[in-house]
Amino acid sequence: MQHMRTSGPGEEVAALDVGAVSHSYGQKRALNDVSFSIAPATFTVLLGLNGAGKTTLFSLISHLYDTRHGSIRIFGHDIRRASGEALRRVGIVFQARTLDLDLSVYQNLSYHASLHGIGGRDARQRIAALLEAVDMQGRQHDKARSLSGGQMRRIEIARALLHRPSLLLLDEATVGLDIESRAGILATIRKLVQAEGIGVLWATHLIDEVEDADHVVILRRGEVV
Numbered sequence: 001m002q003h004m005r006t007s008g009p010g011e012e013v014a015a016l017d018v019g020a021v022s023h024s025y026g027q028k029r030a031l032n033d034v035s036f037s038i039a040p041a042t043f044t045v046l047l048g049l050n051g052a053g054k055t056t057l058f059s060l061i062s063h064l065y066d067t068r069h070g071s072i073r074i075f076g077h078d079i080r081r082a083s084g085e086a087l088r089r090v091g092i093v094f095q096a097r098t099l100d101l102d103l104s105v106y107q108n109l110s111y112h113a114s115l116h117g118i119g120g121r122d123a124r125q126r127i128a129a130l131l132e133a134v135d136m137q138g139r140q141h142d143k144a145r146s147l148s149g150g151q152m153r154r155i156e157i158a159r160a161l162l163h164r165p166s167l168l169l170l171d172e173a174t175v176g177l178d179i180e181s182r183a184g185i186l187a188t189i190r191k192l193v194q195a196e197g198i199g200v201l202w203a204t205h206l207i208d209e210v211e212d213a214d215h216v217v218i219l220r221r222g223e224v225v
Contacts, residue, residue: 012039012040013040013075013076014037014038014039014040014073014075014076015038015039015040015041015042015074015075015166015167015199016037016038016061016072016073016074016167016199016201017037017071017072017073017074018034018035018036018037018057018061018070018071018072019035019070019071019072019073020033020034020035020069020070020071021033021034021035021057021060021067021069021070021071021072022034022069022070023053023056023060023065023067023068023069029222030053030056030222031053031056031057031060031222031223032222032223033070033223034053034057034070034219034222034223034224035070035224036217036224038199038201038215038217039199039215040075040166040167040197040199041193041197041198041199042193042199042200042215043189043190043193043200043202043214043215044199044200044201044202044214044215044216044217045202045203045204045209045210045214045215045216045217046201046202046203046204046217046219047204047205047207047210047216047217047218047219048203048205048218048219048220049205049220050205052205052219052220052221052222053219053221053222054171054172054203054205054219055095055171055172055203056222057203057219058092058094058169058171058203060072060079061074061079061090061169061201062087062090062092062169063079063083063086063087066080067079067080072086073086074086074087074089074090074167075089075166075167077089088163088165089165089166089167090165090166090167090168090169091160091161091162091163091165091167091168091169092160092168092169092170092171093153093156093157093160093168093169093170093171093173094171095171095172095173095175097149097152097153097156098156099144099152099155099156099159100144101143101144101145102143102144102145103143103144104140104141104142104143104144105131105136105139105140105141105142105143105144105147105155106127106140106141108144108155108159109127109130109131109140109155109158109159109162110123110127112159112162113126113127113162113163116162116163118162118163123162126162127140127158127162128140130158130161130162131158133158133161133188133191133192133195134154134155134157134158134188135154135184135188136151136154136155136158139151148181149176149177149181150177150178150180150181150182150184150185153173153174153177153181153185154185154188157170157173157185157188157189161192161196161198164196165198166197166198166199167198167199167200167201168189168192168198168199168200168201169200169201169203170189170200170201170202170203171203172203172204172205173185173189173202173204174186174204174206174209182206182209186209189202
């Protein structure tokens with residue numbers, strides 16, 4: 001288990017650099033002076049109990065919330081000043097399920113591809129490759145509502161990778177899943193880090209999802225420890 005530190009002068013540009021970020025909901029401080037960075041093509045665990053501030057941090061990184069105190073940079077692009085450039089490099093899987101249950105697997109992915117300007121043969125080839133990568137080949141015509149929780153999560157991971165991001169954010173991606181499904185999804189993500197050179201920030205409250213070689217950021221009551 002390796003604790004992360006911020007990058008310094010002369011080092012490669014971090015996949016994600018969080019600098020002195022604080023955030024409050026009214027009088028309640030959710031994050032307090034949070035700083036860390038992660039290197040490209042690495043698997044980093046954001047470990048903390050429920051309520052530690054992980055989801056708030058993800059909302060700031062994804063620009064759902066405005067960063068008013070501190071800075072967030074994605075491959076050198078400031079999330080406030082160059083949000084378009086920054087977010088083009090990011091794929092996100094939120095904790096809540098977000099597939100359209102009335103559409104097929106392929107329709108869910110095809111629609112999302114079109115939002116990124118990917119269509120025609122490029123979309124078909126990318127969807128086929130990603131379904132294979134997440135072990136869901138042959139399920140493209142199934143309705144999303146027919147899938148198990150673990151299968152839905154695999155499709156959401158494929159969807160987040162359609163536009164070939166360099167950084168993948170996953171917020172409690174295994175919540176509510178059985179042990180076998182959890183292990184399978186973790187193995188899939190770790191394999192993608194190697195195969196596609198993607199940097200991953202994996203938020204979890206489960207310490208058994210951490211491996212010795214992982215980079216780890218521990219968040220407790222809104223602070224990095």
